[in-house]
Amino acid sequence: MDKLRNYDIVFSGQKNGRHEFQFEINKAFFQLFDTEQEFSAPEIVADIIMDKHTTFLEFDIRTAGAVNLVCDLTADDFRYEVENDLRVLVKFGEAYDDSEEEVITIPAADHAFNIAQLIYESVVLAIPMKKISPDVSAEDLEVLERYSPKETEEEQPVDPRWEALKKLKDKN
Template sequence: MDKLRNYEVSFSGLNNGKHEFKFEIEKAFFQLFDTEQEFTNSKIEAAVFLEKHTTFLEFVIKIKGTIDLVCDLTNDDFVHPIENEIKVLVKFGEEYDDSEEDVITIPAKDHAFNIAQLVYESVVLSVPMKKVSPTISDEDLKILNQFSPEIEEQQDEEKEPESDPRWDALRKLKDKN
């Protein structure tokens, strides 16, 4: 059985016009994908708005909720709010094609559209690259920034290079001549 089937929006029996669907996204949803990202505790609602036309479908997928993340600095867990919206145009054609950015082509014989991949990508794109707990104080950040590799490199560049006494002796000989 296809585990992603729960995330299909069936449009074949719908009248032309606007329709709304809601999906609860939790830990089990993320386990359906091969991912390095660990979403241990998530409470996300995906609101899917479909506007059905005769020859194409317009989807607006809004996600809103919270996920548990691990702080990159302190390794503590914290709850991070996420919110994102994506718009996709689904048109009918010969075969499935998602090579265009905001347009997906599905076979004309299909009667449903699976939104699981779009929801997953929307959530992943909402996760910040640098995960910093909101409980870290400005003082703690200043202390941590003092030891960042970038600042250490700058400090090394600012220091005058120590001279080698052997070269100094050779320079003196050269200057005398």
């Protein structure tokens, strides 16, 4: 976690109320995580609003910017605008627990909260599963759909030799 220390938000000593933070997110940020990225050349700004209350913290994380993606159809690079909002409630307890989706528990003795993982997740969730360049025309997609294998709902007949082998296996 030491390499992510630059993304600590110190709440101890802050007054109750709204506090704003901003982080520039680039390639160096993603290199801090030991995962391969499906994008390159990230230029993203993370705007963080922390609303401090007496017994809990609210974080509103807004990421916006652009990354380079590789089109799944043409293998060409294209620039993709990313934007995502993530809201998280941080409450104090005995030990760190992030098993709930929108609530994170941190030890009551902590004086700072590291926001790096949440920024990372916010950006990664904004990347589409299917990456299609805006340069791909509707006609190209139609041709692709026409020649793509079709799923059929009818069952294919099973080779009787496989059925016999399956029966032998089931007996054992």
